[in-house]
Amino acid sequence: MAAYNIASGPASKFQRALNKPDTESTKIPKAVVSRLSLYLREMQQLLRENIATISSTKLGKRLGFTASQVRKDLAYFGQFGYPGIGYKCEEMVAEIRKILGTDRVWPVVLVGCGNLGQALLGYRGFSTQGFQVIAAVDVDQSVVGQKIEGLTIKHIDELTHLVESLGIRVAILAVPAKAVEAAVEHIVASGISGILNFAPVTLSLPRNIGLVEVDLARELEQLAFSVLQNAER
Amino acid sequence: MAAYNIASGPASKFQRALNKPDTESTKIPKAVVSRLSLYLREMQQLLRENIATISSTKLGKRLGFTASQVRKDLAYFGQFGYPGIGYKCEEMVAEIRKILGTDRVWPVVLVGCGNLGQALLGYRGFSTQGFQVIAAVDVDQSVVGQKIEGLTIKHIDELTHLVESLGIRVAILAVPAKAVEAAVEHIVASGISGILNFAPVTLSLPRNIGLVEVDLARELEQLAFSVLQNAER
DNA sequence: TAGATTGTTAATCGATTAACAATC
DNA sequence: TAGATTGTTAATCGATTAACAATC
Incomplete structure (x- = not known):
């Protein structure tokens, strides 16, 4: 392991x-x-x-x-x-x-403001353990400038600037599978040191970037399997 | 394991x-x-x-x-x-x-329609792997009757009826920590056979009910730790 | 056929548990 | 003190990897 x-x-x-x-x-x-x-x-x-x-x-x-x-x-x-x-x-x-590092506040940037991204922004539960989403970016010019949950969506080209000026170290990645590659390039280039990935795609990153993956469909698959297992007895 | x-x-x-x-x-x-x-x-x-x-x-x-x-x-x-x-x-x-059981459609009920619950409803990504949220319940009378994402929120007292009439086997639990105990009692009584738990609480369930836990704050903690580890070198 | 790749057994590695001296 | 409980070592258990005969 x-x-x-x-x-x-x-x-x-x-x-x-x-x-x-x-x-x-x-x-x-x-x-x-x-x-x-x-x-x-x-x-x-x-x-x-x-x-x-x-x-x-x-x-x-x-x-x-x-x-x-x-x-x-x-x-x-x-x-x-x-x-x-x-x-x-x-x-x-x-x-x-x-030990975990949650004795401080972690400013976070949300990358991808579609369905899932907006859903995550709406969930204010992150903040309870010291994580604060203070910036949100997207590639789609038609959503850039929109305000969600009090946050104005910026274009992903501004990512590096945001990361540096706001001292952001962690990104939440919530783009659709086909947009992952480009988004990851932006993130890596921006100097981010950790990614919480919600996209259902295997990421390969430089080893100095932390990665945690959450795939909600996968979790439901695990649950379906365990339900079937239980039913079989 | x-x-x-x-x-x-x-x-x-x-x-x-x-x-x-x-x-x-x-x-x-x-x-x-x-x-x-x-x-x-x-x-x-x-x-x-x-x-x-x-x-x-x-x-x-x-x-x-x-x-x-x-x-x-x-x-x-x-x-x-x-x-x-x-x-x-x-x-x-x-x-x-x-094998996983996702060769069929799983009807799902959402229990808890607050911040997180609504966020999850907004995320239509579940459906891609065959899970369909077709019912939503809450304890709070003031949200009951509201429509979100085309779904009318029902009172949690109707859970058993919904589960039986719609053939639901799986619940997504998205209530705040203090509401978990009551919600779980309702779920267990309703005959549900699996729970995807988003509440940051250790659940103890009858062994014949499947359980998968997702704690977003916890995932971010893991990420924070790995970022600090990397930084230390 | 020769080359590629499987399924499976045995060897290795790592994680969990049990046991117990040290401590309050 | 006696009782409770820790931190840690050794024993056990389970999961991963390597090796290879069988197969296409």
Whole structure:
């Protein structure tokens, strides 16, 4: 499984204590990062329920994981737990947000303002976790200049300028399949460092650009399959 | 990893030939099913490019998988390939759609017509793979009766009736976190067999109800993390 | 036929789980 | 202190990859 590369620069005190060479950095499996988001979500929920502290066993039960997995996952990033007590929710929320990078606001540009793009703009739920769509572009001159959700659509040729002047690092790609190639070229050229891709197309990007894919049709296919599987018994 | 249970009922000829007992059914890992959707998407793309036949090596390259993985994945479901030739795209598209269950039309009900729900309704991309949102419900009396995208919003109390009369098996859940519990009760009671959940909440459902989760905030968190990782090098 | 490519078995790799000393 | 729970190592499990006989 693909993995991220954590711990770079000079070896930390901890690494040196363990006598690990600089080059042997810790790999974080993608699956672990994905569960990290879930831990965050659940800890936020616990706080809403006025629960201050939780053990790996209980947290695991709520999420359907083993206690071992919870502890192992969290231990990738440091020693956050209190033996005999568990994890402090408020502390963990702050820690995980720091690790994920959502302890700050991320300005985002929407690329593609058709059906799906407008739908995504209408959904203000992104902002709850620190992502703010502050610019929107399209190739189609007939939509450029239109205002949706308080945002004026710009032409995609302005992308680089927008990205640089607004300090944008992340793009949401929501164009139809046939427009993907051109859009990706614009995005890469603009200096963007991450793409959330909603287009049902396999993207190949320079390795220094982050990529997360969401294909809603695919998710429904997975669901259809599982429904049929269940029905067969 | 969670897996689906395939092959039930009386043992197939094939199973008996292999002398496997009825109870030893083949498990399909979730990851395999997830890649199956990708194979489908890519084969459809190949057809658009007028490519009739593809080898596991080439298909793997396009998707970033090894040839072994492609062959192993597809072999879970039958012998579709032609030694010396590869896989016939048209045939595979039909086969995979049959396996996933998207060789038919799935009527879908949308539960929750707020921000996100309306956004999803506006996105007509579901229909391309055979999913049709034909009903929409909400708890809020003030939106009931409204028409969006040609669909009149009904009260959630009518869910069971809608599900039964329209033969709906799948619900898209798009309510805010605090409304999830009540909504899920309605859905379970209605006899729905699968939920595509957009609410950022861990659902626990009877095991005979299929579940796929999409949390857009979570996807952006994954992206933020990968951007930070890349930046660190 | 020779070349290409499959389906499948065995080998490898990585991720999950169990167990337990250390800690509060 | 006794009880609870962590972080981490070793054991287990499952998924991916390599290799190759069978096939077209």
